[in-house]
Structures are given as C-alpha cells and as structure tokens.
Amino acid sequence: MEKENNKTKKVCFPHMGNYFIAFKEIVEPLAEIISPPPITKKTVELGTRYGPESACIPFKYNLGNYIEALDKGANFVIQAGGGCRFGYYGEVQEEILKKLGYEFEFFKFPNDYNFLTLARALQKINPKVSIVKILYSLGLAYFKIRAIDKLDDYVRLNIGFEIEKGEFEKTFKLFLKDLEKDKKILSIRRTQARYLKLLKNIKLNKPKNPIRVVILGEVYVVMEPFSNFNIEKQLGAKGVEVHRHSSLSTTIHDLFFNKRVMKEFLEKARPYLRNDTGAHGTETVGLAHHSAKAGFDGAIHIKPFGCMPEVNAMSALHRISNDYKFPIIYFSFDSQTSETGVKTRLEAFYDLLIMKKQKNEQR
Amino acid sequence: MNKDNKFYLGLDIGSISTKGVIIDKDDNIIAQSYLWTEGDPINAVKKVIEELKESLGKEVKIVGVGTTGSARELIGTIFNATVIKNEITAHAIGTLKFHPDVRTIFEIGGQDSKIIIIDNGIVVDYAMNTLCVAGTGSFLSSQAKRLAIPVEEFGDYALRSKKPSKIAGRCTVFAESDLVHKIQMGHTREDIIAGLCDSIVNNYLNNVGKGKNIEMPIVFQGGVSKNIGVLKSFEKITNSEVIVDEYGHLMGAIGVAILAKQSDKEIDFDFEIKDLNFRTSGFECGGCPNNCEIVCVLQGNKILDAWGNRCEIGREKALAKYKQ
Missing domain, CATH: 3.40.50.11900 (Rossmann fold)
Structure with a gap:
C-alpha cells in the first residue's frame, strides 16, 4: 500500500450551472478529472431510471452525471452534502452505482466541514499533495465562484435590455473560457474586472x-x-x-x-x-x-x-x-x-x- | 362596405374544442363558432373560419387575428396572428368585458382547470392544474361513458339526487375505483353523479384553488360550466352565487380578439387562407443527446417556422431540411 498510484484515480463530480470550472480547481492538483458531458435529457433519463421515484430532481441529475462520467472512464466519485435529504444522497447514490456494477471509490464531504477539515479529507485522495496546496486550490475555487457570481448578477439584471441580442451571452462565454485558464488569485481578479468592464460597456435600452x-x-x-x-x-x-x-x-x-x-x-x-x-x-x-x-x-x-x-x-x-x-x-x-x-x-x-x-x- | 369598419378575429384552440369569434371595433360579437378539435387543430381552425365566414353572410375587413389555447403558437404562425396570448390572460380580458366587477374566475376545460383572481380589473393571482386531469372535462366524459349516460344529461341526473354519495376526489384513479365500489354497493346513479360533481368541485378547490382568496362575483367558465350539476355543487360548497353566462365557452377567443384590437399591428386577413395547404412535420434533431423533437410548420413545401429546439443546431437542421 506504500506506493499508491494516484495516476489511476479518475475523479468525477456533478455539474451545477457554470461552477464546474471552479470545482475543477480543487481536484486538479489531486488527480485526473473526468468531466461528465453537459447535462442533457439523457442525464435526467438515466437519473430517473436508476434513482428512486420519490427522490427529488437534483438527486436524479447528479446520478445521471455520475453514470455518464463513469461510462467515460471515471473511477472516483465526489458528492457534497447539505441540510436536507441531500445530506443522505451520497450514500444512496453510492449504493445504486455499485449495484449497477460500476467499480469506483466514493468520496463524500465530511459532516459539518470547514475549509480545514475539508482539505484534510481531500488530502486522502492524494496524500502526496501538501495541505497548503489543497487549501490554496480551495481558495482559487472560491475566488472563481465569486467571479462567476459577480458577473452573472450583472448579466441577470441587464440581459433583457441589450440592444444587440446575444452580446451578453457571447461575452460571458468568453469570460468563462478565460477564467478557466487562470491559476492565480490575482489573475482571477483581473479577469473578473476586465470582463465586468466589457459587460458594462454593452449598450442597453433600459427603461x-x-x-x-x-x-x-x-x-x-x-x-x-x-x-x-x-x-x-x-x-x-x-x-x-x-x-x-x-x-x-x-x-x-x-x-x-x-x-x-x-x-x-x-x-x-x-x-x-x-x-x-x-x-x-x-x-x-x-x-x-x-x-x-x-x-x-x-x-x-x-x-x-x-x-x-x-x-x-x-x-x-x-x-x-x-x-x-x-x-x-x-x-x-x-x-x-x-x-x-x-x-x-x-x-x-x-x-x-x-x-x-x-x-x-x-x- | 364601410372602410372604417374594422373587425377582429379571435381563435381559441383547446385540446378538446376550437372556438372562434369575430368582433367589431366596439367588441360586439358578430360571428361565433364552436367545434371539436378532434386532434387536428389546423383542420379544426379551417372549419371554424369557414363557419364564421358563412354566418357573417357579408364581407368584412379583418385587420387583427389573435390566438390562444394550447395550439396558439401553431395556429398563430400559420394564420400570421397579430397576437399570440396564453389562455390565462385571454380569459381574464374576455371575462372583464362582460363582468367588469368580476373577482374570481373558475375555468374547467377539457384537460386543464384554472382559477384567476382579479382585483380592480387586473389579474392579481392565478393557478393552473399540474400533472393530473382529475376533475376536468375529460374525466367527466369518461365517467359518463362508464355509466352509459350522455354527458349532456349528467347535470339533470345530479339535480335529482337527494343524498349525493361521497366520492374520493383527489385523483382520477381513486375517484374511479371509489365510484365503481359505490355502484356495486347499490347507490343510485343520481346520487353517484351528484357525488361526482361534488368531488370535482372539492378537488378543484383543494388543488387549483388552494390558498386563493375566492370572492364574489364568481364567474364559472369552460366546457364543464355547461354542466348544471357541477355549477350547483360550486354554489353549495363555496356558499356563494356563481355566474355562468352564455358566452362562457367563448371567453378565451373573445379576450384574444380584444387583445388583437388593442395591438398596434394591423394585417390584411384573407378568408381564402383556409384553402391553403398547411402541414406539420416532426423529426428528432440528433445533434446532441438532448434529441429535441423539432416540429416544422410548412405551407406546401415552404417552411414557415420550427420549434422544439433547445439550441441553434435544431433550428439550422430544420431550415436545411426544407431548403428549396
């Protein structure tokens, strides 16, 4: 067990809005990432077919994401947890996926976690990575999330009033692309500022x-x-x-x-x-x-x-x-x-x- | 023909029936038609237009067309409508014309039911049934068939009942099994039908009407409003007077005709449009796992519009498919 080969760990986690590029930041230093394909009708269909009928729809989307990623070759699944039924979804999903015959490891966020306990738990995925590095990547993820939300807020308030249809969406897509490349907190802040300015320059016709x-x-x-x-x-x-x-x-x-x-x-x-x-x-x-x-x-x-x-x-x-x-x-x-x-x-x-x-x- | 006389056509294409009206500039109804949709909205509308034309007996100039109901997009595209409106707004506008002081509209149609709350002449709240057809017209007519009573006579049977049976109303399946049970226990048909009317009303008030502020005057519309049994149950259970008027089934069409009149756009509507050949054609996009079902509306071989796509790929495919 001394020589654990982390190259073989292929990690997947669910989609939610545009946040995938932020979650990616956390896992990247630890292992290879297998991204589930974008959510489509197929995702829901898979989740509905294999999930319990009465489970709520986020459960089904997550399960569909997992199945599609496992089919792409993932062997390590991450799930968070929350203050409702969601807190128990990880266990149920693990059980369902095992019964479907997939071989994988399952990682669930610890209960009542904070940044440090989460970093410690994440370190178990790849013990060779230092805790400082993991904390830093959590920080990067956080700043990326903040940048996405900051710009998204502006878009939401104004997209209905753009004069040239589609400009907001086009700019926002470019922003996400650039944000994905940023590997330093400072460069995230710069990208955020640059694109916020670009968005604010879009001409509006707002009453x-x-x-x-x-x-x-x-x-x-x-x-x-x-x-x-x-x-x-x-x-x-x-x-x-x-x-x-x-x-x-x-x-x-x-x-x-x-x-x-x-x-x-x-x-x-x-x-x-x-x-x-x-x-x-x-x-x-x-x-x-x-x-x-x-x-x-x-x-x-x-x-x-x-x-x-x-x-x-x-x-x-x-x-x-x-x-x-x-x-x-x-x-x-x-x-x-x-x-x-x-x-x-x-x-x-x-x-x-x-x-x-x-x-x-x-x- | 007086050139200043402008007329407006309103079409309400529902799941079960298709309604059409023509109004003049003072909102008077000068022609009306009511036919079964029979699963073919395009043809039903053509027939409605034919009927409207015949009942007019003279040529009128129609400058606005409005569509509402579940086939509003399809028919609106084909007939180049000036206004395409959802049925909630259309019903509210139509009803306000006849009952300016209305506070509550109950509407039970073939496959949906809704409640609209109005305060001071504007809609302030509404709800529509979700997921289930319990308590709508199609449920009533299927039960009428089971009891071998023409659905038109349903109301009279209900009125003759002295002691309505209690029928579970939450869900069509429960209601049906309860109904069968009561029949086999020996309840009279009159009592069962009256019970069914009560259960429809209770179901409506407990689902669609949940949490809504129901105040008088109440207007009851939709196909089911023609059923006197359900009307009496409404009056009994809400303990208020419920108005049903002769135009109840046409309210959506009237509303959307009025909206067409209010819009700035004007078109030159030609009755001969009913003789043109329109058809729809569907395909699965296949551009991604979403596999959107795209519907193309065609006039002859020319594509008028396409929908059902979640992204641009589907639209491009549709246009490419019918490119001349």
Missing part, C-alpha cells in the same frame, strides 16, 4: 423603472438552468430585471464566513416564521418578505417536486403574497414537468405584472 422580479427557492434548481427550463433567460427575453440572492458564493458566505446571516433571514421572515424551516426555506421567506417591502414587482418560487424545506416555506409565502399584494408564482420541477406548462404560466405572470404596473402608473 427607468423596469419590471423587477425576484427568484426564490431551492438552490440546485435555482442555480442549474437546465433544471428550470432557463427560467431566468425566458424572463430576461421578456424585458424583466431578474434578481436573485441564492448563488454558490452567497451559500458559502452564509455557511462559513458569516453565520449570522441565517439569523438575519429568520429575523426578516418575522412574523411569518418563528423557527427555521431547514435548508434554504428560511432564506426564501426572509427574502420574500424583504422584497415585498422593498417594492419589487413579484417573485417566482421554484423548487424540486417534494422539496420539504421549500414546501414549509410556501405557506408563509402565501400569507406574504396576500398581505402585501405581492404576486408570487410557484413552480415544482420534476422529470415529468412539461416545458409548455412552465412557459404558459410564465407568460401569464409577465402579463399580470405588466398590467398591474400600467394600472399603477395611470393613477
């Missing part, structure tokens, strides 16, 4: 008082556009300014750097919530209450079908919606959700917001 909509809900379906039928892009195309708090950097920030934030969300959620709902439900209610007071036009709540923390949040959302006359629509995503249904409801929601706005302006 003074655009429709502003908040996206709330469970983080995976919020962050993975394939799983929510590109809801943000659909809204943008209608000329809506899209706001969202949930992103990987805010999640990391709230979990590790400033734990008080969670308490503040509960504070903001009063009087609609008194106790924590679990996972991100409290955040959802807090943000909804805050946005209703701040004069946003409406909110869209999205969740995987059967997501308990978000179901808990919903009854509070109904009351907020009533009290503040704040329109909220709800979507549950599942492998069976029809895209047409989502489109119809989204169109109607937009009509509702615009008619309400026109009526208010007439007064």
Whole structure:
C-alpha cells in the first residue's frame, strides 16, 4: 500500500450551472478529472431510471452525471452534502452505482466541514499533495465562484435590455473560457474586472423603472438552468430585471464566513416564521418578505417536486403574497414537468405584472 | 362596405374544442363558432373560419387575428396572428368585458382547470392544474361513458339526487375505483353523479384553488360550466352565487380578439387562407443527446417556422431540411 498510484484515480463530480470550472480547481492538483458531458435529457433519463421515484430532481441529475462520467472512464466519485435529504444522497447514490456494477471509490464531504477539515479529507485522495496546496486550490475555487457570481448578477439584471441580442451571452462565454485558464488569485481578479468592464460597456435600452422580479427557492434548481427550463433567460427575453440572492458564493458566505446571516433571514421572515424551516426555506421567506417591502414587482418560487424545506416555506409565502399584494408564482420541477406548462404560466405572470404596473402608473 | 369598419378575429384552440369569434371595433360579437378539435387543430381552425365566414353572410375587413389555447403558437404562425396570448390572460380580458366587477374566475376545460383572481380589473393571482386531469372535462366524459349516460344529461341526473354519495376526489384513479365500489354497493346513479360533481368541485378547490382568496362575483367558465350539476355543487360548497353566462365557452377567443384590437399591428386577413395547404412535420434533431423533437410548420413545401429546439443546431437542421 506504500506506493499508491494516484495516476489511476479518475475523479468525477456533478455539474451545477457554470461552477464546474471552479470545482475543477480543487481536484486538479489531486488527480485526473473526468468531466461528465453537459447535462442533457439523457442525464435526467438515466437519473430517473436508476434513482428512486420519490427522490427529488437534483438527486436524479447528479446520478445521471455520475453514470455518464463513469461510462467515460471515471473511477472516483465526489458528492457534497447539505441540510436536507441531500445530506443522505451520497450514500444512496453510492449504493445504486455499485449495484449497477460500476467499480469506483466514493468520496463524500465530511459532516459539518470547514475549509480545514475539508482539505484534510481531500488530502486522502492524494496524500502526496501538501495541505497548503489543497487549501490554496480551495481558495482559487472560491475566488472563481465569486467571479462567476459577480458577473452573472450583472448579466441577470441587464440581459433583457441589450440592444444587440446575444452580446451578453457571447461575452460571458468568453469570460468563462478565460477564467478557466487562470491559476492565480490575482489573475482571477483581473479577469473578473476586465470582463465586468466589457459587460458594462454593452449598450442597453433600459427603461427607468423596469419590471423587477425576484427568484426564490431551492438552490440546485435555482442555480442549474437546465433544471428550470432557463427560467431566468425566458424572463430576461421578456424585458424583466431578474434578481436573485441564492448563488454558490452567497451559500458559502452564509455557511462559513458569516453565520449570522441565517439569523438575519429568520429575523426578516418575522412574523411569518418563528423557527427555521431547514435548508434554504428560511432564506426564501426572509427574502420574500424583504422584497415585498422593498417594492419589487413579484417573485417566482421554484423548487424540486417534494422539496420539504421549500414546501414549509410556501405557506408563509402565501400569507406574504396576500398581505402585501405581492404576486408570487410557484413552480415544482420534476422529470415529468412539461416545458409548455412552465412557459404558459410564465407568460401569464409577465402579463399580470405588466398590467398591474400600467394600472399603477395611470393613477 | 364601410372602410372604417374594422373587425377582429379571435381563435381559441383547446385540446378538446376550437372556438372562434369575430368582433367589431366596439367588441360586439358578430360571428361565433364552436367545434371539436378532434386532434387536428389546423383542420379544426379551417372549419371554424369557414363557419364564421358563412354566418357573417357579408364581407368584412379583418385587420387583427389573435390566438390562444394550447395550439396558439401553431395556429398563430400559420394564420400570421397579430397576437399570440396564453389562455390565462385571454380569459381574464374576455371575462372583464362582460363582468367588469368580476373577482374570481373558475375555468374547467377539457384537460386543464384554472382559477384567476382579479382585483380592480387586473389579474392579481392565478393557478393552473399540474400533472393530473382529475376533475376536468375529460374525466367527466369518461365517467359518463362508464355509466352509459350522455354527458349532456349528467347535470339533470345530479339535480335529482337527494343524498349525493361521497366520492374520493383527489385523483382520477381513486375517484374511479371509489365510484365503481359505490355502484356495486347499490347507490343510485343520481346520487353517484351528484357525488361526482361534488368531488370535482372539492378537488378543484383543494388543488387549483388552494390558498386563493375566492370572492364574489364568481364567474364559472369552460366546457364543464355547461354542466348544471357541477355549477350547483360550486354554489353549495363555496356558499356563494356563481355566474355562468352564455358566452362562457367563448371567453378565451373573445379576450384574444380584444387583445388583437388593442395591438398596434394591423394585417390584411384573407378568408381564402383556409384553402391553403398547411402541414406539420416532426423529426428528432440528433445533434446532441438532448434529441429535441423539432416540429416544422410548412405551407406546401415552404417552411414557415420550427420549434422544439433547445439550441441553434435544431433550428439550422430544420431550415436545411426544407431548403428549396
């Protein structure tokens, strides 16, 4: 066992939004990476076929990613964990993949991890790599995540108003390509600044008082556009300014750097919530209450079908919606959700917001 | 023919029925038609246009066309519609024309049901059924068939009942097995049908209507609103008056005609369009594992539009396929 050959470790991990290039940073010094192909219908189909029927949709996407990566030759699987059923998904997925006959090692993030315990655990993948190096790559990953989110926020707010269609997307793609190459924190910061400037130079045709909509809900379906039928892009195309708090950097920030934030969300959620709902439900209610007071036009709540923390949040959302006359629509995503249904409801929601706005302006 | 007289066509192409109306500039209905879609929306619309033309009896100048319903994109593309609108907005606009003070719209159609909440003349909340057809028109008609009663007489049977049976309403499958059970236990058909009407209403209020602020005046629309049994159940269970009007089934078409009138665009609609040959053709893209199902709309051999693609590859393939 002395001579462990790490060359043979081929690591894979799931996709989520654009974050793959950041996750890559963590694993790169440790072992070879096998990237699962981009999420497609095939990914969901695989996940649905082999996953339990009642598991929520992120489970199925992850499982599909694993199967597609294992088929490409991966032999080492990484899964994180969270504050709901997600915390137990790793074990179940490992079991399913083993039963399917794949040979691999499974790595799950330690419980209640922080940067140091996570780095220690990761070191076991390749003990030859120093803990300092691993901590540094965690740092790189963090800065990449922050850069992605920073630019993504700007795009979300403005993409609906670009004069030349497609410019934002084109620039953002170039940004991701360049970001992938950055290997130093300083160069990440530079790329971020350079592209933010480029994005800000894109010509806009934005009214003074655009429709502003908040996206709330469970983080995976919020962050993975394939799983929510590109809801943000659909809204943008209608000329809506899209706001969202949930992103990987805010999640990391709230979990590790400033734990008080969670308490503040509960504070903001009063009087609609008194106790924590679990996972991100409290955040959802807090943000909804805050946005209703701040004069946003409406909110869209999205969740995987059967997501308990978000179901808990919903009854509070109904009351907020009533009290503040704040329109909220709800979507549950599942492998069976029809895209047409989502489109119809989204169109109607937009009509509702615009008619309400026109009526208010007439007064 | 007076040149100032402009008219507008509204088409509502649903899963089960296709509705068409022509309105004048003051929103008066001057022609209407209601036919079965029978799984062929293009043909159904052609027939509707034919019927509208006949009932007009004179030539009118149509400058706006609006489409709504589940085939709105398809028909809108073919007939070069000025407005393509979702059925929620269309129903709200249409209903507000006849009932300006309406607060709640119940709509139960062939395969979907929705609730629209209106405050001060604008939509403030709405919901549509998801996943399941329980409590919609197709469920009612399949149960009518089981009981060998024409669906049109369903309502009268329900009214004769003194003591409606309790039928589980959460899901079509549960409702059906419960219904069979009650039949075999010897409940009368009248009681069962009345129970079915109650269960549809309860199912509707507990799913689509969940958490919604239901206030009077309430207008009930869609094909199922023609069923007096369901109407009475609604009145009983919500303990309020529920309005059904003669144009209930046409509201979507009227709404979208009004929206076509309000739009800035004007077209020159030609009734002869119904004689042109339109068809659709589908293929699987195969450009990536998504395998999007692309639908191409063709006039003769000319491609009008294509959809179903998630990215540009599918569109290019469709255009290349039908390139002259």
